[in-house]
Amino acid sequence: MIVGVPKETFPGERRVALVPVAVPNLTKAGFEVLVEAGAGTSAGYPDSDYQEKGARLAASRAEVFQSAEIILQVLSHGSNDATGKDDLPLLRRGQTVIGFLRPFGSLEAAQELASTGATSFSVELMPRITRAQSMDALSSMATICGYKAVLLAADRLPRMFPMLTTAAGTITPARVFIIGAGVAGLQAISTARRLGAVASAYDLRPAAREQVQSLGGRFIELPLEAKDAQDARGYARQQDDTFFQRQRELLGNVVAESDVVISAAVVPGKKPPVLIMREMVERMAPGSVIVDLASERGGNCELTKAGERIVDHGVTIIGYINVASTVPYHASQMYAKNLTAFLLHLGKDGNLQLNMEDEISRETLLTRGGEVVNARVREFFSLPALTAVVK
Numbered sequence: 001m002i003v004g005v006p007k008e009t010f011p012g013e014r015r016v017a018l019v020p021v022a023v024p025n026l027t028k029a030g031f032e033v034l035v036e037a038g039a040g041t042s043a044g045y046p047d048s049d050y051q052e053k054g055a056r057l058a059a060s061r062a063e064v065f066q067s068a069e070i071i072l073q074v075l076s077h078g079s080n081d082a083t084g085k086d087d088l089p090l091l092r093r094g095q096t097v098i099g100f101l102r103p104f105g106s107l108e109a110a111q112e113l114a115s116t117g118a119t120s121f122s123v124e125l126m127p128r129i130t131r132a133q134s135m136d137a138l139s140s141m142a143t144i145c146g147y148k149a150v151l152l153a154a155d156r157l158p159r160m161f162p163m164l165t166t167a168a169g170t171i172t173p174a175r176v177f178i179i180g181a182g183v184a185g186l187q188a189i190s191t192a193r194r195l196g197a198v199a200s201a202y203d204l205r206p207a208a209r210e211q212v213q214s215l216g217g218r219f220i221e222l223p224l225e226a227k228d229a230q231d232a233r234g235y236a237r238q239q240d241d242t243f244f245q246r247q248r249e250l251l252g253n254v255v256a257e258s259d260v261v262i263s264a265a266v267v268p269g270k271k272p273p274v275l276i277m278r279e280m281v282e283r284m285a286p287g288s289v290i291v292d293l294a295s296e297r298g299g300n301c302e303l304t305k306a307g308e309r310i311v312d313h314g315v316t317i318i319g320y321i322n323v324a325s326t327v328p329y330h331a332s333q334m335y336a337k338n339l340t341a342f343l344l345h346l347g348k349d350g351n352l353q354l355n356m357e358d359e360i361s362r363e364t365l366l367t368r369g370g371e372v373v374n375a376r377v378r379e380f381f382s383l384p385a386l387t388a389v390v391k
């Protein structure tokens with residue numbers, strides 16, 4: 001089977017779904033690899049590197065879609081709401097697409113993808129099980145975002161991060177507070193600590209305490225208990241408005257005393273909780289910085305503007321989206337590793353074999369045979385459960 005890698009088309013996207021070093025993993029397993037010319041350039045991977053590793057180059061995007069049975073993308077239709085639609089006429093029945101599809105974002109987009117007849121797998125739906133860790137693209141991208149969020153904050157902050165004792169006096173370390181200590185939040189703690197800041201974090205999942213502490217961060221305890229804080233998948237559970245109201249009250253002082261707040265508090269498939277209100281921002285010292293990693297889906301801060309950096313009451317609020325794309329070399333390297341591990345899991349001897357008994361295949365499969373077939377996604381959009389098992 002031919003695995004095709006088209007150039008990403010979302011405006012400003014710099015990642016690529018496959019990097020040269022990953023090509024031999026696929027060719028050794030019997031796949032051929034066809035890469036659109038220039039696909040890796042903006043991530044730092046020239047065409048010649050792909051050729052050296054055994055990939056063929058395609059002169060056009062149309063050629064990739066025509067020749068390949070499997071299409072690997074970063075942002076496919078669904079997560080690419082700017083240009084993703086343009087790929088729909090290029091897809092065909094029996095073809096397989098793997099990428100970020102934002103499966104809980106829009107039913108219409110999922111149905112449009114389904115109507116092409118293509119079989120699609122959403123990397124966002126990868127189960128959080130040990131067996132699937134090497135295929136977990138969400139964790140890879142969250143790692144990049146957590147790291148970059150700290151650098152964005154450090155760049156805007158009118159203070160340094162480390163404590164310094166110099167002949168010109170003592171510089172106190174920056175205080176960085178992280179809300180939501182998942183994969184991105186934990187990476188933000190590590191990065192802030194490496195730069196010498198004092199890092200603290202809060203998460204409603206009690207399990208996060210030990211992880212924060214093991215990275216040298218202080219876990220902020222709030223006299224507040226989340227109901228069933230964690231689901232079986234390890235994600236936070238949605239809480240009610242009373243909980244969020246109380247949480248905001250309790251977080252107010254911590255936010256006010258911080259030089260930098262990085263927020264990455266999300267619940268899958270839900271709008272992120274608004275935890276940083278205008279009054280809280282107004283109490284921060286001028287020059288403080290908030291990096292809202294939840295901005296794409298609405299944000300954790302009331303004042304965040306998705307895709308923008310604004311200054312309000314002297315506080316910089318960064319709501320950039322698609323942050324992982326700003327570190328395209330390593331984001332692509334990690335993503336390519338995730339995709340090849342996934343493809344090698346799905347395929348044998350250069351062919352795909354869909355085994356619906358397998359949790360990884362079943363949970364990630366979004367569309368097949370013209371329908372949105374994923375049980376979780378169907379339930380989320382209140383579609384009737386499919387009676388026939390799609391084999």
Ligand SMILES: NC(=O)c1ccc[n+]([C@@H]2O[C@H](COP(=O)([O-])OP(=O)(O)OC[C@H]3O[C@@H](n4cnc5c(N)ncnc54)[C@H](O)[C@@H]3O)[C@@H](O)[C@H]2O)c1
Binds near residue numbers: 204235266273
């Ligand atoms: N293969 C695996 O076993 C595997 C892989 C990746 C992640 N995980 C675990 O899954 C968990 C979640 O990972 P994630 O980063 O993808 O999560 P995520 O991106 O869905 O959420 C980020 C964090 O926000 C927190 N959060 C949600 N609402 C909040 C609120 N109101 N206040 C404070 N915090 C709030 C969540 O608890 C989570 O830690 C972590 O424990 C992670 O270690 C396991």
